[in-house]
Amino acid sequence: MTMAKQPILEIRNLHVSVNHTPILRGIDLVIHHGEVHAIMGPNGSGKSTLCYVLAGREGYTITEGQVLYDGKNLLAMSPEERAQAGLFLAFQYPVEIPGVGNMYFLRTALNAIRKHRGLEPIDAMDFLQLVREKAKLVGIDERLLKRSVNEGFSGGEKKRNEVLQMAILEPTLAILDETDSGLDIDALRIVADGVNALRNDQHAVLAITHYQRLLEYLVPDYVHVLIGGQIVCSGGPELAAELERRGYAELGSQVTAVVQ
Amino acid sequence: MSVRGRAIPTPDSMSASGFIPPLQGFGSYENAFGQLSQSVPAWLQQLRAAALDTFRQLGFPSQRLEDWKYTDTTPIAREVFQLPRRPPATEPRAELWEPWVFSGGAAMVFFQGWPLPLQPVAPPLPDEVSLLSLQDALAKEEALVRGLLGTSAPLNEQSFTALNTALLDEGAWVRLAPGARLATPIQLLFVGGSVEHPTILCPRNFIVLGDGAEATVIECWIGESSVPFLTNGITEVVLGEEAHLTHVRILAEREAMLHMGLTAVRQSRGSTFRSQVITFPGQWTRVEIHTRLEAPAATALLDGLFVANGSSFVDHHTTIDHAQGATTSRQLYKGVLNGASHGVFNGKVFVRPGALKSDAQQMNKNLLLSDDAEIDTKPQLEIFADDVKCSHGAAIGQLDEEALFYLRSRGVAAGDARHMLIYGFANEIVERVPWENARRRLRAALQERLATAPPEDPA
Numbered sequence: 026m027t028m029a030k031q032p033i034l035e036i037r038n039l040h041v042s043v044n045h046t047p048i049l050r051g052i053d054l055v056i057h058h059g060e061v062h063a064i065m066g067p068n069g070s071g072k073s074t075l076c077y078v079l080a081g082r083e084g085y086t087i088t089e090g091q092v093l094y095d096g097k098n099l100l101a102m103s104p105e106e107r108a109q110a111g112l113f114l115a116f117q118y119p120v121e122i123p124g125v126g127n128m129y130f131l132r133t134a135l136n137a138i139r140k141h142r143g144l145e146p147i148d149a150m151d152f153l154q155l156v157r158e159k160a161k162l163v164g165i166d167e168r169l170l171k172r173s174v175n176e177g178f179s180g181g182e183k184k185r186n187e188v189l190q191m192a193i194l195e196p197t198l199a200i201l202d203e204t205d206s207g208l209d210i211d212a213l214r215i216v217a218d219g220v221n222a223l224r225n226d227q228h229a230v231l232a233i234t235h236y237q238r239l240l241e242y243l244v245p246d247y248v249h250v251l252i253g254g255q256i257v258c259s260g261g262p263e264l265a266a267e268l269e270r271r272g273y274a275e276l277g278s279q280v281t282a283v284v285q
Numbered sequence: 286m287s288v289r290g291r292a293i294p295t296p297d298s299m300s301a302s303g304f305i306p307p308l309q310g311f312g313s314y315e316n317a318f319g320q321l322s323q324s325v326p327a328w329l330q331q332l333r334a335a336a337l338d339t340f341r342q343l344g345f346p347s348q349r350l351e352d353w354k355y356t357d358t359t360p361i362a363r364e365v366f367q368l369p370r371r372p373p374a375t376e377p378r379a380e381l382w383e384p385w386v387f388s389g390g391a392a393m394v395f396f397q398g399w400p401l402p403l404q405p406v407a408p409p410l411p412d413e414v415s416l417l418s419l420q421d422a423l424a425k426e427e428a429l430v431r432g433l434l435g436t437s438a439p440l441n442e443q444s445f446t447a448l449n450t451a452l453l454d455e456g457a458w459v460r461l462a463p464g465a466r467l468a469t470p471i472q473l474l475f476v477g478g479s480v481e482h483p484t485i486l487c488p489r490n491f492i493v494l495g496d497g498a499e500a501t502v503i504e505c506w507i508g509e510s511s512v513p514f515l516t517n518g519i520t521e522v523v524l525g526e527e528a529h530l531t532h533v534r535i536l537a538e539r540e541a542m543l544h545m546g547l548t549a550v551r552q553s554r555g556s557t558f559r560s561q562v563i564t565f566p567g568q569w570t571r572v573e574i575h576t577r578l579e580a581p582a583a584t585a586l587l588d589g590l591f592v593a594n595g596s597s598f599v600d601h602h603t604t605i606d607h608a609q610g611a612t613t614s615r616q617l618y619k620g621v622l623n624g625a626s627h628g629v630f631n632g633k634v635f636v637r638p639g640a641l642k643s644d645a646q647q648m649n650k651n652l653l654l655s656d657d658a659e660i661d662t663k664p665q666l667e668i669f670a671d672d673v674k675c676s677h678g679a680a681i682g683q684l685d686e687e688a689l690f691y692l693r694s695r696g697v698a699a700g701d702a703r704h705m706l707i708y709g710f711a712n713e714i715v716e717r718v719p720w721e722n723a724r725r726r727l728r729a730a731l732q733e734r735l736a737t738a739p740p741e742d743p744a
Binding site for chain 1: 685686687688690691692693694695696697698699701702705706708709710711712713715716
């Protein structure tokens with residue numbers, strides 16, 4: 026493990042409210058380069074809130090705690106600064122944007138990130154080639170990319186498009202917000218392959234999921250269980266299997282008992 | 286629905302009848318009438334004279350009329366207009382109009398309403414297609430012209446139609462015989478402006494498709510002028526059974542260009558009228574589309590986009606008349622208003638008694654980009670039949686926050702993301718235009734008017 030190195034993400038005692046209702050109630054999480062973490066939890070446990078807070082969406086009040094990204098205060102950064110610094114959120118519900126071409130959008134995003142990395146804008150031909158290559162990897166029909174962003178895409182196509190964007194933008198920390206939901210097994214495998222292709226000692230992944238299914242293909246180094254806005258237990262990949270067997274309810278009550 | 290940053294000025298001289306006379310009297314219009322070429326058939330000269338009488342009785346519509354509630358005609362009523370010289374004194378600068386000839390098909394270019402001899406090279410049209418100036422059509426197909434003139438756009442009590450008819454001299458005549466199909470669009474380009482005195486122009490165009498004929502006609506109205514230049518143009522469209530017309534109407538004017546445009550359509554059984562109206566207005570613009578679905582299975586698909594800046598006034602009025610049942614209409618009009626511009630959308634749908642199973646949907650969406658911009662949007666459904674499906678909606682708003690966050694979360698700076706969404710909002714209509722060269726031209730115009738970065742297309 027790369028414990029000596031600075032973590033890519035360090036969440037310390039994070040408390041978040043929405044409209045004065047506490048949603049996250051003291052999250053601690055440390056992710057290092059090269060690691061894949063999974064957060065599992067039932068509906069309403071705060072999984073999506075955590076994703077959005079990390080990506081910088083408005084409407085969330087941080088009442089306590091801090092988040093360091095590569096040692097810097099993540100919460101002080103705008104969404105685009107976070108993205109340019111290598112953070113990526115694969116949305117649970119990707120947005121349709123009629124009138125904005127997929128290719129144009131992708132290229133603008135890539136060039137914004139390249140600029141931040143001190144690289145020249147990518148040449149049109151090179152970009153096309155890059156998209157072709159990555160589209161094949163995630164099994165997305167190239168014709169879809171000539172359309173407007175996500176417009177008229179099926180649920181599965183939208184998820185693949187998220188993974189395609191991830192593959193092209195090559196984030197340092199990729200956060201997947203239930204990217205597996207609504208996917209059949211084949212699509213799930215392709216999505217997992219896309220994520221696995223990104224896996225090396227430079228990158229890190231935080232996969233948020235409701236089910237253990239995804240984790241069969243995307244074997245995590247760590248699994249955390251989020252219930253009621255708190256991480257109630259953490260472990261290795263075997264924890265996912267155990268959850269699948271026993272369910273959140275049983276684990277939840279057991280943990281609550283311990284906490285009390 | 287109405288959102289406004291300022292009150293609509295009300296002309297003082299408004300009469301109780303709902304019409305206002307030209308502020309400087311009818312003299313200039315009578316003079317113009319007197320200057321028209323008399324070498325036209327007697328029936329046409331009589332029609333013009335009758336129309337002048339109608340106009341003399343009416344004058345211009347005032348804001349007391351429901352149809353003109355948000356539209357102040359004073360910028361027109363106060364001017365003393367002249368007709369342009371015949372033939373025009375100058376030629377238009379090529380760089381002004383050449384970019385607007387893009388279809389690769391047959392085209393006619395009019396400068397100040399006068400057909401230019403410099404026709405762009407185009408493959409010859411098949412025999413069953415006539416593409417003529419109106420004067421040529423009167424020489425070659427007089428009976429047809431006479432039979433059609435005024436049938437889609439009747440005189441009635443329409444001031445501007447009466448004025449157009451009174452001063453009618455030229456226009457384009459497009460006629461496809463039954464079964465004729467054109468794969469490449471026909472382009473009609475009207476270049477206005479470049480005059481020294483306030484000028485009025487009243488072109489009258491015809492697009493006539495026989496049974497089963499199919500065509501795309503792209504009308505472009507362009508020009509810039511430092512003195513008022515009023516185009517009061519009408520395009521009459523008649524669609525035979527199972528005829529399919531795509532009619533793209535682009536207006537890209539600037540400065541003191543004033544524009545009153547009417548497209549009046551009659552549709553037979555099984556016909557499709559696909560209308561795409563894209564407007565970059567000068568000082569004052571009103572575009573009306575009227576279509577009458579006269580037989581079952583007729584379909585009208587109306588898309589519209591207007592992008593206004595500065596102190597432009599831009600008004601789109603649509604009227605879809607479901608005169609018979611089992612007819613379908615769809616409308617999506619979008620407006621982007623910046624500066625202190627003022628936009629109007631009025632969409633009227635009639636479903637006549639007995640027009641069962643009519644299906645009408647209308648949507649108008651607007652984006653206000655400044656506090657001083659104003660939009661008045663009014664859906665008007667008048668339904669006199671049962672068992673119909675009608676819906677309408679109007680939205681006035683800012684950018685979609687969810688989409689903004691999505692773009693920013695991918696590294697796009699907030700300002701760029703905003704531009705992208707504004708562009709995308711408008712471009713949705715451009716992308717519906719079924720001809721890539723036209724879309725390319727329109728995207729460029731859109732970028733220019735929205736002042737956004739060019740979205741290069743790597744694919």
